[in-house]
Amino acid sequence: MAINASDRLFAQDSAAYDANRLKVLYKERRWTLAVHELDKFLAVSPTSSEALQARATCYIRLGKYEQALLDLNKAISANPSNLGLYSLRSSVAKKLGDDTLANADRLRAIGQKLNQAPFKPAGRLTGTKVNERGHCFATKYETRHFRFFSDSSSEQTSWTAESLEGFVCFVDQRVCRLRGAYPLTVFVLKDENAMNEFLRQSFGYQPKRSLHGLFFASANAFVTYTDSGFGTFTHELMHKVLSETVKELDYWAFEGIPTLFEKTYGYPTPSGWSFCFGYQNPWRLRELDKKWDSLSLTKIVQNSKTGDSSNESEERLIATFLNDNGNLDKYLELARLGKKNGFNTYLEGAFNCSLNGLEPKFRDYLAKIRSRWTELQEIPASKTCSSEGAFLKFKSENSRALTPILGR
Incomplete structure (x- = not known):
């Protein structure tokens, strides 16, 4: 030898x-x-x-x-x-x-430096201790698309408003064109209890379960609280965007697609904000843990017709499956045009494949998620960074958890 x-x-x-x-x-x-x-x-x-x-x-x-x-x-x-x-x-x-x-x-x-141009606010602080809907808010901040009434500090309010302004402009350019009424009014209460009281007194709404936020289409308003997280803002905003820009949706998509934006990260650039979205959500995965092996694409689609909010996490899996396979844009375009390409759902039309035909692909997708279960629990909360450099540092520090499921 x-x-x-x-x-x-x-x-x-x-x-x-x-x-x-x-x-x-x-x-x-x-x-x-x-x-x-x-x-x-x-x-x-x-x-x-x-x-x-x-x-x-x-x-x-x-x-x-x-x-x-x-x-x-x-x-x-x-x-x-x-x-x-x-x-x-x-x-x-x-x-x-x-x-x-x-x-x-x-x-x-090649020796070039990252662009670290100073951030330029798009909005302005327009008031303090402002009464609105029977509540005295600490801060009022306005941008082109939003009127913020907030109990947070002026610094936190302005940054959240600027981040959300950047996000909605990003959506307009990269996801679907905006239509409908703006500015949207956003109410940010100090905590969940204060939010629930505000919902009861100002909107006549009695929460039946714990909420991070709620969008009222009739009032063109969104209500949340300080520590709900940036993902709550982006999730609820997408309810408004989709309802005003897309002709119709599959039942699962009414909640499924907005939840896709719960995990969103971004930063400002001289030419506008840049965002990435669609990552798995740790608490939603944990919610599905015990029934993971029995999940079926066809069953999730069928169960969504009941409108049961307890199916939200399952419906989000369809949205991430759609997005991770690169078919979100196609889905939204078909839904906007009202075309299903000869299938029963826009989901099938986007993949050009029946639900039964998609099942093996969906099961393989679930298996890939399960194989990375532990590291996916480390996915951080949604956030916006002050610069591209800060964003890259954040993404590098969380590279293991934020690696795409399908390597796209």
């Missing part, structure tokens, strides 16, 4: 042979064995940027892009001036479908 050069080198005990071992392993394309050697070295020197880069290169050769990204993030933290690391991370980010990070690192690799 022939003995490879690397096998002879492994017979040596001296640490002086480490570099030679790696060179030979690289030459022989023995990537897994090289990773094993680097694991031992990094156990002793965990911040060695050279070793981290070498192991990332091996992972890339093995097609393990998520592990490669983790090593490159550590290597860049240890040696941020090494432009080669950014170039390598750019290629990995591209493989993982993260075009934002890929483009940013490409610019870094």
